[in-house]
Amino acid sequence: MNPLKIYLLAIATLVLPMWAGESKSLFDGKTLKGWEGDLKVWSVQEGAITAGRIDQRAQRNEFLASTRSYTNFVLRLQFKIEGTEGFVNSGVQIRSERIPNHHEMAGYQADIGEGWYGALYDESRRNTILAKPDPETVKKAVKPGQWNQYEIRANGNRVTLKINGIQTVDYTEKDPKVIPHGKLAVQIHGDGKTRVQFKDLSIEELP
Numbered sequence: 001m002n003p004l005k006i007y008l009l010a011i012a013t014l015v016l017p018m019w020a021g022e023s024k025s026l027f028d029g030k031t032l033k034g035w036e037g038d039l040k041v042w043s044v045q046e047g048a049i050t051a052g053r054i055d056q057r058a059q060r061n062e063f064l065a066s067t068r069s070y071t072n073f074v075l076r077l078q079f080k081i082e083g084t085e086g087f088v089n090s091g092v093q094i095r096s097e098r099i100p101n102h103h104e105m106a107g108y109q110a111d112i113g114e115g116w117y118g119a120l121y122d123e124s125r126r127n128t129i130l131a132k133p134d135p136e137t138v139k140k141a142v143k144p145g146q147w148n149q150y151e152i153r154a155n156g157n158r159v160t161l162k163i164n165g166i167q168t169v170d171y172t173e174k175d176p177k178v179i180p181h182g183k184l185a186v187q188i189h190g191d192g193k194t195r196v197q198f199k200d201l202s203i204e205e206l207p
Contacts, residue, residue, distance in 0.1 A: 021074065021204035026066065026184070029199065037064035038103075041188065048197040051188040054083045058190045063105045065098060065185035072206035075152040075184065078199045081112055082145055086192035089113035091121065093185035094154055099124060107182050110152050110161050112196070113189070117142045118161055118168025123187075131169035141166035147199075155206050156180065 026034060029047045041062045042051050052058050081090050089112065096107025106124040111117065118141060119132040133141075141163040142148060151162040157173040157180065173180070186198050 021206060023076075023202045023204045026201040026203055027199065032064070034067055035064050036067055037185075038062055045197070048078075048080075048199040049186060049201075050195070050197045051186075052083075052194045052196055054193050054195050057086055057193050058188050060103060060190040061187060062103060062190075063093065063098070063185040063187050065093070065096075065105065065183045069182050070095075070154075070184060070203065070205065071181045072155045073153075074204040074206065075150075075154075075201070076203075077150050077201040078147045079112055079150055079197065080145070080147045081194065081196045083192055083194040086194070087113075087189055088192040088194045089116060089189035090194070090196040091116075091123070091187045091189070092150060092152060092198075093123065093183070093187060094152055094159070095180060095182040096123065096185055097182050105183070105185055105187075108154075108159060109187065110150060112150075114144075118163050120159060120161060120169050120171050131171040133168035137166060137168055138163075141168060154180070 027049060030044060032044065042049065042064045049064060051062060081088065091109040091111045093105050094108050096105045098105050104124045109121040109123040111119040111121050117138045120130045122128055122130055149164050153160045159171045161168045188194060188196050
């Protein structure tokens with residue numbers, strides 16, 4: 001073999017394990033192992049993490065959170081939200097923490113729901129929309145009432161969101177006080193007759 005090829009292969013052997021991302025499943029489709037939350041709210045139904053009913057109003061925001069924290073990653077999952085009465089809304093928390101002695105979590109949320117799809121919200125921290133897609137982008141990306149894929153990339157101070165392969169926001173954090181580390185979580189929002197489900201959750205950690 002050409003000496004140059006041998007050299008390049010040797011370099012690749014050393015470098016690739018450090019940089020090549022490996023996707024790991026976060027949900028086994030049967031149990032909530034690796035997650036914590038109110039099991040009166042969260043359960044596994046039809047092979048999906050499930051909360052809420054379309055004939056019963058959710059009393060308050062509830063979160064099912066990962067038991068470990070993450071820094072830089074690509075999170076991929078499928079979501080489906082159903083409901084027509086009240087504030088039918090959900091979201092996926094990243095780099096978040098539970099507020100002590102409270103049901104809320106604080107941190108970035110990839111939003112889900114009519115008027116909120118694909119937006120990046122700062123839940124229980126700055127309480128504001130950090131970035132939001134235009135309506136035409138949402139219309140192209142979202143399949144209402146069906147399974148949709150969310151891809152959430154957090155790398156350094158940059159967060160990008162995609163729904164069904166269409167990018168909705170590209171946000172760069174400018175506040176140095178915001179910690180780029182924390183738990184993942186899925187949410188059901190209060191005050192809506194809502195059923196939300198999540199499946200095929202996987203994470204690819206980045207250097």
